[in-house]
Amino acid sequence: MLSSAPTDTPDAPVIIIGAGMAGYSLARELRKLSPDLAITLISQDAADSYAKPTLSNAFAQNKAADSIANASAEQMAETLKLTVMNFYHVSQIDTANKTLTVHPVLASDKQQVLPYSRLVLATGANPRMLPNVSVDNARIFAVNHLDEYKKFQQKIQQCQATSDAPTRVAIIGAGLIGCEFANDLVSQTSQHAMAISVFDNADLPLSSQLPPQAGEALLTALTTAGVNFQLGVTIDSIDSSNPDTLTVTVKDRNGQLQAHEFDVILVAIGLVANTALAEQAGLAVAHLNAEQIAQVTHLPRTAQQGILVNQFLQTSVPDIYAIGDSANVMGSFMPYVMPLMNQARALAKTLSDQANDATAAPTAVSYPAMPVTIKTPSLPLVVLPVAAQYADSDINWQITPTEDGMVLAAFAHDNTDKLLGFVLTGKEAGKQRMTLSKQVDAWL
Ligand SMILES: Cc1cc2nc3c(=O)[nH]c(=O)nc-3n(C[C@H](O)[C@H](O)[C@H](O)COP(=O)(O)OP(=O)(O)OC[C@H]3O[C@@H](n4cnc5c(N)ncnc54)[C@H](O)[C@@H]3O)c2cc1C
DSSP: OOOOOOOOOTTSOEEEEOOSHHHHHHHHHHHHHOTTOOEEEEESSOOOBOOGGGGGGTTTTTOOGGGOOSBOHHHHHHHHTOEEEETEEEEEEETTTTEEEEEETTOTTOOEEEEOSEEEEOOOEEEOOOTTOOOOSSSEEOOSSHHHHHHHHHHHHHHHHHOSSOEEEEEEOOSHHHHHHHHHHHTOOSSSOEEEEEEESSSSTTTTTSOHHHHHHHHHHHHHHTOEEEESOEEEEEEOOSSSOEEEEEEOTTOOEEEEEESEEEEOSOEEEOOHHHHHTTOOBOOOOHHHHHHOOSSBOOOSOSEEEOTTOBOSSTTEEEOGGGEEETTBOOOSHHHHHHHHHHHHHHHHHHHHOTTOOOOOOOOOOOOEEEOOTTSOEEEEOOBTTSOGGGEEEEEEEOSSSEEEEEEETTEEEEEEEEEEEHHHHHTTHHHHHHHSOOOO
């Protein structure tokens, strides 16, 4: 924890780095509470506002990538009375003088130094990469941004326009993003079908989030919809030397190699929190030791990554906060919309209160138990993960079939009255989402 007292810069703006859902949610909440506060939002992208979850169900809805953004940077600046610096990269934070070094993305020699009163890092996450595979955004993609999605959609449309054969798409990773895209692409209602294959080294899709019974049900539903799953395999190589075909070679558990040919590859093997700027400035990031991890009991067990913040979203450096996919709140990295909305509300209150009175007490983020809806229409899924204090061996799954799926309720072995989490499969079970969520203890 750095303890040097930073320079006082009360007249400088609140600066938010990042124009994703976290950055804009905070700007919106803060503007509601502080109509006159100076807020600057800096982003290295176009800073269009869009709902990122739309990216994995746009094909089935025949939604053009260009229509996904709901407001431009200019419209956001006007509506929320912000200074928006789009296409600006923040390259450095000087925590002692409370300044940022920024430059236009295409002109790294044109640096400016900007003072901040409070700084919020909403720098998001980047797709995790496969070793030795470069995402070229021409035939090999990893989609975590509207710009990447635009190129992905364009490529598929181009394949469809130039050949009557189904476009062959390989999705590497059968996690949330991989399964959502698989379901979306296979359901596209165009005259050209797509041939979708999903590769994963686990034996079932969504293996880290679903108990096996639900994983089996998802596998059956997506396979019936036309997705070809290749499970229990590792990617041995991806050969892009042939301009017409990409060759994915996989190895099964017996060491047998098998080659498959594709037109397009989507890498969906997870996210890496974007902590580079924070680390360079000396902010603590989550590399918790075993003892610290053992203390994270009341939040779901997650990957250990992100800029470490406390319950007030404060980083280890005074006047700097982190939210959204770049943040690790008290030992938990939850890259979803509901957590970032709760973070934005709490932090807006803190920043607004302290703009009026620097000594005002900060507001703690509150986390009700937050279920995640997985957009796989072939088998609608809702998952409410169990808090980390319960080991897998403590959990007793009670399964109740419904008309079109099941309710999988997680109880502690020693207390069958206490609901710890759940998985709901199918539309009928999904109706119980709210009722069941209310029965689970709040996380924070
Ligand atoms: C396909 C897909 C589907 C999803 N579906 C769901 C869903 O159904 N439900 C759900 O809850 N969640 C879903 N998610 C997750 C959810 O969308 C994310 O948690 C959320 O959008 C993250 O927002 P963010 O603002 O934290 O990050 P980002 O959207 O990654 O924004 C980060 C911003 O920071 C900027 N930036 C980074 N570094 C710098 C720098 N140095 N200088 C300037 N700017 C910088 C970037 O340009 C960007 O504007 C989905 C995600 C994906 C990819």
